[in-house]
Amino acid sequence: MKTIKRIINVIVILVIAILIFYLLNKLLMPKYMTDLVEGSMISQYYDEEKNHEVIFIGDCEVYANFSPMVLYQEKGITSYVRGSSQQMIWQSYYLLKETLKYEIPKIVVFNVNSMRYSEPVSEAYNRLTLDKMKWSKEKYDMIKASMLDEETMTSYIFPILRYHDRFDKLTKEDIEYLFDKKKNTYQGFLINKEIKPLENKPVVKKLANYQFADIDYEYLEKIKDLCEENNIKLLLIKAPSVYPHWYDEYDAQIEKFAEENHINFVNFLDKVGEIGIDYSQDTYDRGLHLNLTGATKLSKYFATYLKENYELTDYRENKEIDDIYQKKLEQYMKEIM
Template structure:
């Protein structure tokens, strides 16, 4: 037994080393590319955080907000980022920073609360390990996933050999200024598309398991005295309708929170779905994002106490490279428009 145990320990260590090596070899290049990783670096210089799914990273431009109003903001948004993950992200944001305002897009409220595997995977892979991490993992884990796979990603990506493509994809750093994704493509809304929604004053049933996370977010922000703005970013989001909007409005009102439903204020915002959408009204393109952000900046300045950071050295140091990258991407998209 005296010789056996050290041998066992030795082989176990060798196995762990091999598993770590295989983890590096099979690691998906996008694994760590979540907005959260970027946010950790700018958390103390961010006054407004926007949360939501693709409607947010397409439709809200932190760069325009900074250029026009000096608002230092960040898009914490990923494709299929559902409200369960939004809740944990807000807790993490409040753990590491104290933003003046959190803006939450409620477009995803009527989708199944189970997060998409990929979106939550990226966030959990970049979230710092803490009891909150464990809670977020438990709430959002998908079938077949193990917590150990975050330590040894080979458990999650072991079958990447099956794809036979080992090329790495570049990090989104630099390609998403402050979390925004710029798309220059214009695909006008078709005549047959029913948008904006016709409000018949009716509500609909949204499953409590779906609404739960919205309620938890409101309760959390109220308990923490964290200013929260609930917004519906323009766009024909999946699972959204005028009836859902009315239902969500009722929930918000029951908590004394307003809902800024921008689907109903398209003209005022200046969004035109013949020019400002990249896919026929589901998502705004960069022109739409510019229009929306310029209007939103004015709204935030009027209604919230958000400082103008322009001219402050540390903010300029942060924002100048972002502005540069934003304008370069803008020019690139204008020359060669692309969509999602």
């Protein structure tokens, strides 16, 4: 009897310990709600209804420049931006793979800017993409592909190993959003209304080598294959961000790849005039990203492009879905006013 009681006690203690450990992990992990909100974008997708015909993948050039709400408003296109800061091409691949477990879109739009990077840029960016992603085989593989030398898999599994030093930086936000989260994007689009005009065009430095790395092509091929396997049309784009400079040599390589693989490629830098982007008004950080007005112009243009070139459903004619989107649009309009 005494032994049974002891075993029960031990089990209870262990369960409580695991619970405390779990809570500490949650408490110390950044919440990305009011500061570095980019870190919460990946997870917001999980709460969405999964009926998107267009999925965007890529770095900040997608989440800052393309507004799915505008695509819907203009042409009834349902879309979602699975973008994140400095998203590497291997991260885009695994994110797409994860997305396909939830839904099969008609079009995947990949922003090719990340082709210029052949290795992870920083741990902080890895964290912004990975921290809030749901655990899956894709997340595990993405961590393995993304980790810098000083990073460890265990610190992703147990965030306390990475964020324990936040014990003196905890704020009200850490308690408020311990289990809760708030939406700070619209279908993955991050609104920014600020205006910081592009005053001088950045000086273009010559590079020693313009050739994309093998690893980038390897993952581009994988993205292409994944789309083909799922009967999805892949669309390559280059968003109209003025810097980092998109070299002609880069463009030529993407053109060639697109041509060889019968994939469409749109470089929006060539269509700035046509779209009507004015870098004295339409950017919030001197040309690196578009602000709300710039993103709206680009999204309107892109909605027309998509409608003209692909067979997409106009969901405004589907009452059930339109009701959902009208509610979202109402909120969106309030926020952008």
